[in-house]
Amino acid sequence: MTVRTRFAPSPTGMLHIGGVRTALFSWLYARHHGGTFILRVEDTDRERSTDEATQVILDGMQWLGMTADEGPFYQTRRMDRYREVIDQWLVEKKAYRCYCTREELEELRAGQMAAKQNPRYDGRCRDRTDVREGVPFVIRFKNPLDGTVVVDDQVHGRVVFENTQLDDLIIARSDGTPTYNFCVVVDDWDMAITHVVRGDDHLNNTPRQINMLRALGTTPPVYAHLPMILGSDGAKLSKRHGAVSVLQYQEEGYLPGALLNYLVRLGWSHGDQEVFTLEEMIQYFDIKDVNKSASAFNPEKLLWLNQQHIMKAPVSVLSDGLREQLLLLGVDTNDQSLLEGVANILRERARTLKEMAQTGLYFFRDFEQYEEKAAKKNLTADAMPILAALEAGLAALTEWDAVAIHEVINIVAAQFNVSLGKVAQPLRVAVCGSAVSPPIDATVALLGKASVLVRLQRAHRYIA
């Protein structure tokens, strides 16, 4: 039997990392087993679903490279199918019309809560046979009245539910539209889903779904309920932490592989390994290594991992991302060799592509002004002759590379009988505007002779 999994987000809110993690595990499981991954948009709630949220799902999945083998399917386009099953169930007496008003139900719930009972519909319309013309009604599924439902969950193990704790859930609203729990069941069946991988907030829905699957005469799929992801403060994920659109991470300069790597380690592990390539994730991923307990989102570790991936990424990936980030900062360049040079020199100094663009800005355009403390400390009268000697030495260079530049710096240091730092720092501030940069010889080399000489003169005027 080939594995078929699905990711079924609802476009009622932005796709965030919680949803992405669910998608990832589901996708990984399918890929690991050479199976099929299906994308299904659960948009039956037409009031709250938005096109924007749908677009974020599509764009986000594409950015992350989690391509669907089938779909995207939209539930709103399958209404006829749901209607068909409901009508059939009505005929087979597996479902029934319920004329209870919302007020009535509210009263019932309140009474049960007060009596310390599990609030549930009492089935008062379950056996009525009359058809009331003109009176609004919903359609409920006849849940079994007794017995148990066993969920053999792949991550939680065996979970048993009593049917007496369940009730007759609504499968069609009074306006005739089908509801979530019902659509999921019909879809999973029609799409021949073999493994349902989803958040464990759905564990409680599972027995109801299994009962409906049975009513359909089919065998339920295998379930795997993943633990939730909490915010960094241990509370429910909210906008304060990471519950922003997944595309936000793209804008912030994260590599898709790094985000996925971070997410895969939330609730899953492969020994002590922390850094994974996509291929390794697919190769090693297995549901049996998934944890049961919820985990907290840790932005610091994401940052670290992103840097780990930046350090290993192909230079073209970095230069492309860097160019996009520079565009955001008002620099439009297609100088591929400069972009690649900067990417390589900054790859172990930037935790995000955005950081790379910010800290390497001076490679692309002259800096506005010197960083105050750095200039005060290094662009001094004492440094004046050193900078002048540097300028002369560099100007005379015919071979413009790091080795030759380093030689000039060494000679100047020897000439003035000072440490390397006494030469490198003033030079650094002169060409970068700050006291921090990659190794000065490589930096000067990458900057190019023309702009280095211009900036040295600028420093000269500044001191004078």
Added chain:
RNA sequence: GCUCCCAUCGUCUAGUGGCCCAGGACACAGCCCUCUCAAGGCUGGUACACGAGUUCGAAUCUCGUUGGGAGCGCCA
């Protein structure tokens, strides 16, 4: 309130009865390297929620307590 789930360093986790007075990673501190910043290396502190039991032996099994989470919608 009822039902279900969960419980190892601040955080992510390894660990499936002896290899664990608990290992790795992020973060933090110190040191090394060093032209600055990084990267890298080394060192350090901090955890098996609690209580009973089972066992020669428990982080690992059982029960209870406590704490956290989810569900209980004509939301998904």
